[in-house]
Amino acid sequence: MSNVQPWQVFHYLKNMSFTTRSGDRMAFDENGDTLPVLDIINWQKDKDGTMIIKTVGFFNDSAVAGQKLTINESSIFWNFDSGKTPKSICTESCLPGTRIATRKGEPVCCFDCVPCADGEISSGIGATECLKCPQDFWSNDKRSQCVLKEVDFLSFGDAMGITLTTTASIGVFLSLGVLAIFINYRNTPVVKANNSELSFLLLGSLTLCFLCSLCFIGQPSDLTCRVRHVAFGISFVLCISCILVKTIVVIIAFKATLPGNNIMKWFGVTQQRGTILFFTIIQIIICIIWLNTAPPFSSRNTKNQNVKIIFECDVGSVTGFSCLLGYIGLLSCVCFILAFLARNLPDTFNEAKFITFSMLIFCAVWITFIPAYVSSPGKYTVAVEVFAILASSFGLLAAIFAPKCYIILLRPDLNTKKALLGREQKNK
Secondary structure, three states: OOOOOHHHHHHHHOOOEEEOOOOOEEEEOOOOOEOOEEEEEEEEEOOOOOEEEEEEEEEEOOOOOOOOEEEOHHHOOOOOOOOOOOOOOOOOOOOOOEEEEEOOOOOOOOEEEEEOOOOEEOOOOOOOOOEEOOOOEEEOOOOOOEEEOEEEOOOOOOHHHHHHHHHHHHHHHHHHHHHHHHHHOOOOHHHHHOOHHHHHHHHHHHHHHHHHHHHHOOOOOHHHHHHHHHHHHHHHHHHHHHHHHHHHHHHHHHHHOOOOOOHHHHHOHHHHHHHHHHHHHHHHHHHHHHHHHOOOEEEEEOOOOOOEEEEEEEOOOHHHHHHHHHHHHHHHHHHHHHHHHOOOOOOOOOHHHHHHHHHHHHHHHHHHHHHHHHHOOOHHHHHHHHHHHHHHHHHHHHHHHHHHHHHHHOOHHHOOHHHHHHHHHHHO
16 A cells, blocks of 8 residues: 555554564554553662662553453562551451441541341452342351251151150050050950950050151151141040040949949940041041141241251141141040049949049140140250150050059959959949
8 A cells, every 4th residue: 555544544453452573562442542551660779778660560451351460569668667568547358257337437448347147148358248148048157158057857866856756666565565465364354344345446546646656756748747647636536535435434334233224225335436436537527628628738947047947847727737636625625524523433443533534634734735835946846746645645544554454464363353343342
């Protein structure tokens, strides 16, 4: 080109870079302006006291981000007695776990380092704000990083779970042991006089009560949440129904001894079985309606404790759960009232007195359970519920069957028809 105009050269200089023969790199931006390449110098004293200028770094605006500024801090001379890098005139940089809080009316280098709140972190130095941890995470002690929350539930592996599991297993073995004793001595007067069939069924239902407590231990799931409440409701209704029918039998048996009274034939073995089945079917219907409308389900509770995720069972329908408990309570109260009224009847074994005492224990345990259940946090809520199940089951087993086992095993001389008739005459 023989005739070159300045504007033509300017057009090609935009966004252009090259290296000169001396090794210097030249670059231009979109406006045609040169990108600066600057040396950072430091005035220093030489050994002879003269002033020298030393290059301690450089700034290259055309370099990639993060590499534009290069400084050799060890080559810098600081004209202070300490000879070290000067610090800000007010506050040092805030460490991780804190954030900067400016002071009103003071220079920007003056600020306070405020610790992050619970559940918030700052991972860098000089952070201006704290970041909130995700829902399943929580801040560590230093508030520098988010850590996964601890999962809390009543497991078979911790000390409380092992204790409750062992206690429930003991209850199962005791119930089966008493059942074996009654079956082995089923032809003896003590077992016959106390309606052996109802005793067998009652011991079987008590075994189910002990076993259902194991459903409350372990990590909850939708299936286990439904099974635990249904098993609890049905097994306890079956147990209380057996005790209620035994109470009715005691009252009717006394009435039948009166002259001209043949009421016993209207409440024979078939009617007793039907009564127990009827009471149990009502509870089964309550459970079916509850499961079909709003069944229990497993949930992750992150509100009660910030540092833990509590795995628990939500009852779903409060009305359904209340009906299940209310029905058990209703049968218990009716059984207690009937047994209390019949406690002084001249029964051969004072069965009504034993039933009264057993139902008193049962009602006392569950009345005490309510405030303890409400005030217990986390896995202790489930532990209180399991304890109430075990305590009431042991109370029924001990109060009703311990006196009979004592006579069968330790006082066989009282396990005779003559001894029982003599005791009956003494009671009359």
